[in-house]
Amino acid sequence: MTIPGLFVTGTDTGVGKTVVTAALCHILNRLGWSYGVMKPIETGWDGTTGDWPPDAGRLVEISGYTGDPEDVLPIFFEQPAAPLMAARWTGQTVDVDRLDRAWERQRRRHDFVLVEGAGGLAVPITEDLDMAGLARRWGLPLVVVARAALGTINHTVLTVAYARAKGIPVAGIVVNQFVPDPADPTRPDNAGMIEELTQVPVWAVLPHFRDPDAPAVGEALAASPGFRRWLTGLLQESRKG
Numbered sequence: 001m002t003i004p005g006l007f008v009t010g011t012d013t014g015v016g017k018t019v020v021t022a023a024l025c026h027i028l029n030r031l032g033w034s035y036g037v038m039k040p041i042e043t044g045w046d047g048t049t050g051d052w053p054p055d056a057g058r059l060v061e062i063s064g065y066t067g068d069p070e071d072v073l074p075i076f077f078e079q080p081a082a083p084l085m086a087a088r089w090t091g092q093t094v095d096v097d098r099l100d101r102a103w104e105r106q107r108r109r110h111d112f113v114l115v116e117g118a119g120g121l122a123v124p125i126t127e128d129l130d131m132a133g134l135a136r137r138w139g140l141p142l143v144v145v146a147r148a149a150l151g152t153i154n155h156t157v158l159t160v161a162y163a164r165a166k167g168i169p170v171a172g173i174v175v176n177q178f179v180p181d182p183a184d185p186t187r188p189d190n191a192g193m194i195e196e197l198t199q200v201p202v203w204a205v206l207p208h209f210r211d212p213d214a215p216a217v218g219e220a221l222a223a224s225p226g227f228r229r230w231l232t233g234l235l236q237e238s239r240k241g
């Protein structure tokens, strides 16, 4: 495989990264691939309620992962804050070697690993590493999930510019209507303008779902021409490799 997986980031927190990562799991399930999932750092979980926090749990459920939780979720914090801030509040430092070791184990087991970042690209992990740096460190191209509404052009162009400044390729953008807002007049034109300004393919414009479960969103993503073009290229590469 020419790429080791995808790093799913967003223009902000709460824009649909988990929904899109789960949708990608559904598509890979349908293709019969063996793939890994990771949420390297999840915040807002105290480690006691339930087996998994919401994001890692969702990815584990859809991918069918049954191995060591450490390999999917090496680090978590109780406080819902940027990892560097949550670490400082608790007198800790994020152990980047621990993240790397989980990644290496995933890579050894799978040709392809789906990784969901926390927040957006500039979210700090340590003084020297942010989410963009983590994607770069692991050689992962990005998928940027962006809101469908007013303001998204600015956020998306800035996110792509930041990725480029850090030398990270952006494989595609998913414009996600996570809030129903049929009155927004910018909505029909946002995707086209984002593509024009960033020169990154918009994989899909996802509608608002009553229940954004992985099969429903996955089928919508799989049916979108931009995503299909990317997937066709990936499948050709995987047959060659």
Ligand SMILES: Nc1ncnc2c1ncn2[C@@H]1O[C@H](COP(=O)(O)OP(=O)(O)OP(=O)(O)O)[C@@H](O)[C@H]1O
Pocket: 010, 012, 013, 014, 015, 016, 017, 018, 019, 020, 055, 118, 119, 176, 177, 178, 179, 206, 207, 208, 209, 210, 211, 212
């Ligand atoms: N297209 C959609 N239609 C309906 N609801 C959606 C859609 N996309 C996302 N949502 C809902 O919006 C909320 C945020 O989505 P999600 O958890 O995927 O965001 P996130 O970027 O992963 O957030 P975080 O930064 O906390 O990881 C969730 O309740 C999710 O179910």
Ligand SMILES: [Mg+2]
Pocket: 017, 018, 019, 055, 116
């Ligand atoms: Mg999430």
